[in-house]
Amino acid sequence: MMAVGDFTGAGKILLAPLAGVSDSPFRRMCRDFGADAVYTEMVSSEGLTRRNVGSVELTRFDERERPIGIQVFGKRPARMAEAAGILEALEPDILDINACCPARRVVSKGGGAALLKTPDLLREIITEVVRATGLPVSVKIRIGWDEDSINAVDVARMAEDSGAVAVTVHGRTAKQGFRGRSDWSLVAEVKRAVGIPVILTGDVMRPEDVKRGIDATGCDAVMIARGSFGRPWIFEQAREYIERGTYAEFPPEKWVGVALRHLDLMIETFGERMGVLRFRKHLLWYTKGLYRVVALRWHMARLHTRAEVAALLERAVSENADRRRNRGEKGA
């Protein structure tokens, strides 16, 4: 088994847990482009302990994705511990507890970011999960429930005392959702307050943000979330920026190949029908900013086969190149 340091070592760049996005194919894409480690989408402890097919499916991974963390959410300590026991058999490299998700379906049941309002319950969950498994256990939090109850420093200290090996902090409150800015200065405060490694998340959108984030917070590692959508190569660029202070743009002639490889992994994993269906949103992200992309979207919503996706991509890129050539732009 790998070491926790694969997630928390100095300057590690991680793919964030992303419901609906960080599935096995996307995790493999990001690892291929140099993500140091990846996380699954969040998995419900209630679903998992009832052997719900959808929940179990979310925990599947390929050995090539390692180092991998599985993230679990829920609010009942006994269920969370039972889920940890089930997950231990899969031998992920780390087990992450979700105390950060603000989605109504999660917080209305007391899980995710709602746990920030009940730190004693969160303490019990971490303690029980740590007791139930030999896996390293980490916790992912937001800075607080709302601006009147910012408690990341206290919660992180409590997590450390309860046996967590690392804490990830998103510099927004749950109430904020994705509005406003991620407050990196508060994440820096957490870093100064605890002895365990701290992972930064929130507004790491461009390759240079990884270095900026580490410099600004002193964090051990950084997660990339929305910044990876439609550009899994951001991991490679972020590494290049750290090493050389600059990075190369990803060439337009290469990204169609990347998108098609991603699609092929989706098809391999989910079959052609589901694979193409699930790939549609990635296609929107890959083609963002292309010429006439709004017109293309209508077609994207109607794609069913690999051949149709490939044809649309070819067309989008050649139209874009024509356009650039006409304007005398580079990259045509």
Ligand SMILES: Cc1cc2nc3c(=O)[nH]c(=O)nc-3n(C[C@H](O)[C@H](O)[C@H](O)COP(=O)(O)O)c2cc1C
């Ligand atoms: C579509 C989407 C799904 C997400 N799913 C999860 C999740 O399952 N578990 C989790 O801890 N965070 C989840 N997050 C939060 C991200 O992991 C990350 O912390 C957050 O997006 C802030 O980073 P960013 O500003 O760089 O995107 C999700 C975010 C997005 C946009």
